[in-house]
Amino acid sequence: MELFRTTREVTAWSASLRRQGRTIAFVPTMGYLHEGHLSLMRAARGRADQVAVSIFVNPTQFGPKEDLSRYPRDLDGDLSKCRSAGVDAVFAPADEKELYPTGAQTFVEVTQVSQGLCGEKRPGHFRGVATVVTKLFNAVQPHLALFGEKDYQQLQVLKAMTRDLLLPIEIVGLPTVRERDGLAMSSRNAYLSPDERGRALALSRGLFAAQKAVAAGERSAAALVQTVRAELLASSLREDYVACVDSSSLRPLDTVTPGSGRLLVAAFCGTTRLIDNVGL
């Protein structure tokens, strides 16, 4: 497995593969890898000749009061996980300047699907995500890129960005990987105390209960939102938002048509902000 610490190196690697007519699948991450990330890497292997992964904790997607400095990091552990998952190349910029050169003043903004939900609660977050993913796409020059539905709004933002900017890259979204008890895997789960880890189950429990309600005939978005809220309340989690939206436009729904709705939740478990979502 190759490890590249500079943009120049990863771009040269990609160019050489492209000259040989070989295809590249790309999985961008912020590291502290878990099964959710690894599922994307394994899926990538079946879809292209070579798999590239990036590991970069992107400062521009964190708000001033967020967890940038304490975000968990473990490059050595991540590299061995990538090796086991059959990754061909890891791009782990040695310095922020590899992606944000001195004087950097250019940003990418997706105006509609970035609004509401996490976009409203974390101002500037998706501008940071869209900007870094554009830079990573330019550095790695992949044919396709894989993202998790765990970050559902992010996936919609990146699909819109790729379409709007005519980027010749296929965006693939893959299902959320969960712990056995239902908790969506996340690098941030490492912040949870044992008590919080138990209470964090309220997110998935609420979402699954709402899914069951839809299967049983419930069509009211307000009732589904209430189902999730009740679980958060029962576990003393502080709601950031609960929303039932159209699965592609992310606009709020009043009534759910099965197959077209998405239910999303963000909540604080202690000081840790967790997100999760399901299709309806």
Ligand code: AMP
């Ligand atoms: P992150 O390192 O949190 O920026 O995530 C990198 C990629 O992994 C993104 O495409 C995420 O959506 C995806 N991802 C994170 N957690 C999960 C999960 N539990 N299941 C599937 N994909 C995930």
